[in-house]
Amino acid sequence: MRLIAQVLSLHYEEGRLQSQIAKELALSTAKVNRLIKQGRELGMIQITINSPLLKYFDLEREIAKRWNLKKCLVVSSVTGSPQATLNEVGKGAASLLMDSIRDGDTIAISGGKTLSTMIENLSTASKFDVRITPLTGGVQGQHYTDVNHLATELANKLSGEATLIHAPLHATTEEERDIIMSLKSVQAVMDQSRQADIAIVGIGAVAGADSTYYTAQPVSEVERQRLYRSGVRSEFLGHLIQKDGSASGNTYNSRLVSMPPRDLVNIPVSIAIASGPEKVEPIAAALNGGYFNSLVTDEHTANTLLHKEAD
Known part of the structure; x- marks a missing residue:
């Protein structure tokens, strides 16, 4: 036991290689390897990882398990600054996109402020043979978050x-x-x-100041509150989505020039991006619909999302 403890101390605390330990203690390398293995089996090794990132990994695992996602990325929230938090989410989404792209890919996108932030944070010296294509029609009066503008900007960044x-x-x-x-x-x-x-794809709110698509249309606050009371919680690809994830049966959905959310499930990598307290219910509704397999959000939104769903 003393020899095992000595070998473990030299290997894990002092960072010695097994060959170095063998030479110092006049043992064979195979013997040192066996002693380390024996120490693990006896429960003599405890590994502690001390990193502020661990809380994000825990949130990612919980959300991915709860909604059966392939990937969840949680980034830091910046207290008192929604714009700085959005910027962190944009950086995370840009990183996830870069990890996913291959030459020859077609990348379909929606419009929205969050996607605009992602594109702003996209930085690469590589050129990709990709095509960017819209998932929806355009929204008048919102040039910098309009789907055509974002498709052009993303194509320029990737040289596609x-x-x-x-x-x-x-x-x-x-x-x-x-x-x-x-x-x-x-x-x-x-x-x-x-x-x-x-x-x-971005995820939008229906009621409140951040309900981009439906404040841009001639839809009054009274009407948007009525939609909310009827069970509508989210805007996804322009479609109004109920709390349980189903598409609303209202007439607004029947007038959309957009790919239906259910068609998104056939795309191998589908990334939804959203953050902020006003997006918790919209994210939950879209997740309940199972329309995408990856999510990027911030720590505070992720925590609130899990606690709200637990309630």
């Missing part, structure tokens, strides 16, 4: 090519939407997006 969609996200009527969706140019974009290798 962008496909643009010349159609609005919101049609005036269901009939108008059907006409737009029947156009060959729009069908081609949607078909390209359905066959994408990677999808990157």
